Amino acid sequence: xxxxxxxxxxxxxxxxxxxxxxxxxxxxxxxxxxxxxxxxxxxxxxxxxxxxxxxxxxxxxxxxxxxxxxxxxxxxxxxxxxxxxxxxxxxxxxxxxxxxxxxxxxxxxxxxxxxxxxxxxxxxxxxxxxxxxxxxxxxxxxxxxxxxxxxxxxxxxxxxxxxxxxxxxxxxxxxxxxxxxxxxxxxxxxxxxxxxxxxxxxxxxxxxxxxxxxxxxxxxxxxxxxxxxxxxxxxxxxxxxxxxx
Amino acid sequence: xxxxxxxxxxxxxxxxxxxxxxxxxxxxxxxxxxxxxxxxxxxxxxxxxxxxxxxxxxxxxxxxxxxxxxxxxxxxxxxxxxxxxxxxxxxxxxxxxxxxxxxxxxxxxxxxxxxxxxxxxxxxxxxxxxxxxxxxxxxxxxxxxxxxxxxxxxxxxxxxxxxxxxxxxxxxxxxxxxxxxxxxxxxxxxxxxxxxxxxxxxxxxxxxxxxxxxxxxxxxxxxxxxxxxxxxxxxxxxxxxxxxxxxxxxxxxxxxxxxxxxxxxxxxxxxxxxxxxxxxxxxxxxxxxxxxxxxxxxxxxxxxxxxxxxxxx
Numbered sequence: 303x304x305x306x307x308x309x310x311x312x313x314x315x316x317x318x319x320x321x322x323x324x325x326x327x328x329x330x331x332x333x334x335x336x337x338x339x340x341x342x343x344x345x346x347x348x349x350x351x352x353x354x355x356x357x358x359x360x361x362x363x364x365x366x367x368x369x370x371x372x373x374x375x376x377x378x379x380x381x382x383x384x385x386x387x388x389x390x391x392x393x394x395x396x397x398x399x400x401x402x403x404x405x406x407x408x409x410x411x412x413x414x415x416x417x418x419x420x421x422x423x424x425x426x427x428x429x430x431x432x433x434x435x436x437x438x439x440x441x442x443x444x445x446x447x448x449x450x451x452x453x454x455x456x457x458x459x460x461x462x463x464x465x466x467x468x469x470x471x472x473x474x475x476x477x478x479x480x481x482x483x484x485x486x487x488x489x490x491x492x493x494x495x496x497x498x499x500x501x502x503x504x505x506x507x508x509x510x511x512x513x514x515x516x517x518x519x520x521x522x523x524x525x526x527x528x529x530x531x532x533x534x535x536x537x538x539x540x541x542x543x544x545x546x547x
Numbered sequence: 548x549x550x551x552x553x554x555x556x557x558x559x560x561x562x563x564x565x566x567x568x569x570x571x572x573x574x575x576x577x578x579x580x581x582x583x584x585x586x587x588x589x590x591x592x593x594x595x596x597x598x599x600x601x602x603x604x605x606x607x608x609x610x611x612x613x614x615x616x617x618x619x620x621x622x623x624x625x626x627x628x629x630x631x632x633x634x635x636x637x638x639x640x641x642x643x644x645x646x647x648x649x650x651x652x653x654x655x656x657x658x659x660x661x662x663x664x665x666x667x668x669x670x671x672x673x674x675x676x677x678x679x680x681x682x683x684x685x686x687x688x689x690x691x692x693x694x695x696x697x698x699x700x701x702x703x704x705x706x707x708x709x710x711x712x713x714x715x716x717x718x719x720x721x722x723x724x725x726x727x728x729x730x731x732x733x734x735x736x737x738x739x740x741x742x743x744x745x746x747x748x749x750x751x752x753x754x755x756x757x758x759x760x761x762x763x764x765x766x767x768x769x770x771x772x773x774x775x776x777x778x779x780x781x782x783x784x785x786x787x788x789x790x791x792x793x794x795x796x797x798x799x800x801x802x803x804x805x806x807x808x809x810x811x812x813x814x815x816x817x818x819x820x821x822x823x824x825x826x827x828x829x830x831x832x833x834x835x836x837x838x839x840x841x842x843x844x845x846x847x848x849x850x851x852x853x854x855x856x857x858x859x860x
Contacts, residue, residue: 308649312642319637386633393652394627395693478778482845 305397309405317359317375317409326370327417331363332424361513363504367417368448369479371410373472379406380456381465389546399546407452414448435518439511441523446529447508450482451537453505460544479505490513502528548612550575550697550728551596557604558591565591567752570605578719578729580743582736584840587753588752589732590630593699597627623652625696627684630702630732636675639683640666643674644692651693655756664688664718687718689726695707698722701732702723716742736835746835751841751859764833767841770794770805772831773814777802781817789813802829 317323338359358406383389383402393401425431434440458475462468481487482496489497500506507528511521551573558566566588573579578702581589594600595607598614598621607614614621629662634643644657661667664684672758677685683703691696700719704712719742723729733739739746740760748755749761756763770793791813792806804814811830818825 305649308646312638312646315642316635316637382635386635387629388634389633390599391627391629391632391689393599394622394625395647395649396622514766 306401306405309401310408311407313402313409314412317413323371323375323413323540326374327367327413328369328420331366331417332428334366335359335363335421335425336428344520351519354430355513355517357513358509359398359421360429360431361509361516362483363421363425365447365508365513366480366509367421368414368444368451369505371414371417372448372451373458373476373479374469375450376410376455377459377462377468377472378465381462381468382460384545384547385465385542387547393546402454407456410452411448417445431516432518436515436520439515439519441520441538443508443511443515443526446526446533447504447512448531449533450508450536452503453533453540456540457536458541460540479503482506483509500503501525502520504529504532534545548575549573551579551659551730552608553592553596553605554607556592556595556602556607557603558588558600559603564752565792566595568605569747569749569752569754571747571754571757573728573730574745575696575728576723576726577744578723578731579729579740580739580746581732581749582739582743582746582754582835583734583749584843585734587734587749589734589749590701592749593730593732595700596697597625598622615858623693624695625692625697625699625764626693626727628690628698628700628703630705632686634674634685637673637778638675639671639679641670641714643685644688647689648692650854653694655692657692657693660688660691663721665714680707680714683707683715684718684803687715687722691722695727697728698728699730699732703731704738705736712738736839740835748839748842757843760835763835763842766798767833767838771808771810773804773811774801774831775798775805775814775825775828777818779828781821781823784816785821786817 330365331509380403383406389399389402389479392402422433426433455472458468458471462471468532482500482503483489484500489500489506501510502525507525511529514521549572551571553572554570556566557564569588569592571579581592583589590599595602596614597607598609598618600763601615609621609625612621614625638646640661641657644660648654648657658667661670664687666681666684666688668683669685672681674682674685683706687698687700687703690700703713703719707715716738719729719731731739731742731760743760745759746756746763747757756766758766777800786792786795786802786804791808791810792804793810794805796803796805806813
C-alpha cells in the first residue's frame with residue numbers, strides 16, 4: 303500500500319498549498335459564526351424558532367465546512383485531474399487511477415474532520431457553546447452528513463463535463479441546499495411543504511441531527527436514514543457514471 | 548526478438564473506425580516510429596499496445612503478454628508519456644517523480660534521472676513554474692522512473708521551440724542507448740527521419756508502409772534537387788544532356804535541376820566545363836515529406852506541419 307500512502311501524502315501537500323481551500327475549511331465557518339453569532343450573544347437578536355436554538359449556528363458552521371469540501375473542493379480537484387489527463391496517465395502505470403480518487407476523498411475527509419474540530423473549539427470559546435452533550439449521536443450525525451455530502455460531491459465530479467462546470471455546479475447546488483437548511487429563512491417560517499423537503503435535504507438533515515445531538519437530544523431517526531439513503535444513491539450514481547477521461 | 552507484436556489491429560469508436568487494419572512488430576532496442584497525419588489512428592494504436600483500450604479486432608502482444616489481460620505486468624515494464632498529459636500545478640518535480648517511482652518494482656535513481664534529463668536545478672520547482680520543454684522532460688522522466696524495457700512517447704515535441712525539440716531528440720537517443728526500446732508517435736516527419744530505425748506510416752487507420760527511413764525514401768525514389776543562380780544564361784539542353792539529370796526548371800534567375808543521387812556532380816561538371824560562375828547553390832535531398840506524399844497520395848504539408856500548431860488524436 304505504499305503507492306496509496308504516497309498518493310495521500312502528495313494530495314495532502316497539494317491541499318495545504320491551496321490557500322482558498324484552507325480558507326474554506328478553517329476560516330470561513332468561524333468567520334460566519336462570529337458575524338451571525340455575536341449579535342445573538344449580545345442579546346439583540348429577536349429570532350425565535352430554529353434560529354433561536356443555541357446549537358443552530360455551530361451546527362450550521364460544521365455543515366458548511368463539510369459542504370464546501372464536498373461540493374467545492376472535491377469535484378473541482380477531480381475535474382482537473384480528469385481534464386489534465388492525470389487519471390489517464392495513472393492508468394498507464396501499474397497503479398489503478400481509482401486510487402487517486404480514494405486519496406482525494408481521504409484527504410478531504412481528514413481536512414473536514416480537522417476543520418470540524420477547529421470550528422468546535424472556536425465555538426466553545428468564542429460563543430460559550432458547551433461541548434456536544436450526546437457525543438455518540440454527534441459523531442454519528444457528523445459521519446452520516448459527511449457521507450451524504452461527499453457522495454453528492456462525487457456525483458457532481460462524475461457528471462460534470464469539465465472542471466469549470468464542476469466549479470459552477472458545486473455552488474449552484476450548495477446555496478439552495480444552504481437555504482433549505484434554514485441559513486437565511488428559518489425553516490419554521492417556510493411553507494409547510496418546503497419545510498418538509500428541507501428537513502430531509504442533505505444540509506438540512508445534517509444541521510438538525512448535529513444540532514440535536516449537540517444539545518444532548520437524540521438525532522431524529524428519519525433524518526439519519528435520509529442522509530444514509532442519499533449517500534448510498536449518490537455514491538452508486540457516482541460509480542456508475544464516472545468517466546476516467 | 549520482437550517485444551511488441553500488433554496483428555491486424557482494429558478499433559472503432561461507435562460508428563467511427565479509428566484503426567482499420569494495422570500490423571507491425573517492434574524489435575528490442577530499436578527506436579520505432581509511428582508516423583501519420585492528425586487523426587490517422589496513431590494514438591489509438593499505441594493505446595491498444597498500452598492496454599488502455601481493448602481492440603475490436605486483431606491481437607496485440609507485448610513481451611508475448613496480452614496488455615489488457617496482463618495489464619499489471621505489462622505496465623510494470625512499459626513506461627508511457629501521454630500526449631498533453633499534465634500534473635497538478637503545485638506539485639514539485641521531485642515529489643512527482645518520487646510518487647510515480649513508488650508504483651513500480653524496478654525503481655530508477657531519482658537524482659540520476661533528474662541530472663540525465665537536465666532537471667536537477669528544478670527538483671523543487673512547482674510544475675506550473677516549469678517551461679514547456681522542462682514539463683516535457685519531466686513527463687519523459689516519469690515514463691522512465693520505473694526502469695521500463697519499452698518507452699512509448701506520444702507527440703513528444705509538440706509545442707516545443709526548435710531548440711527544445713533538438714534537445715528532446717538527443718534525449719530520445721540517450722534513452723535508447725540505455726537499452727530501452729522506444730516507440731515514438733509523431734506527425735512530424737523530420738523527427739521520424741532523424742530518430743527512427745524503422746517507421747510505420749499510418750493513414751486513415753491503415754498501414755501505408757513500414758520500413759527504415761532510407762528504405763521509405765528509396766521506395767518512392769524521390770528526386771534530389773539542385774538550385775543555383777548562374778552568372779550567365781545556361782541552356783536547358785546542356786544540363787539535360789548531363790548524366791543523372793531528369794529535369795530543369797526556372798524561377799526568375801534561379802535554375803532548379805532535378806535528378807538522381809549524383810545530380811550535383813553532373814551539374815557542377817557542366818558549369819565548370821563552361822567556366823560559368825554561380826551563386827546561391829543549394830542541394831535539396833528527398834525528405835520523408837516527399838515519401839509521405841508519394842505513399843499516401845495526399846498533401847504532405849498538412850501532415851508535416853510545424854509541431855507547434857498541431858495536436859493529434
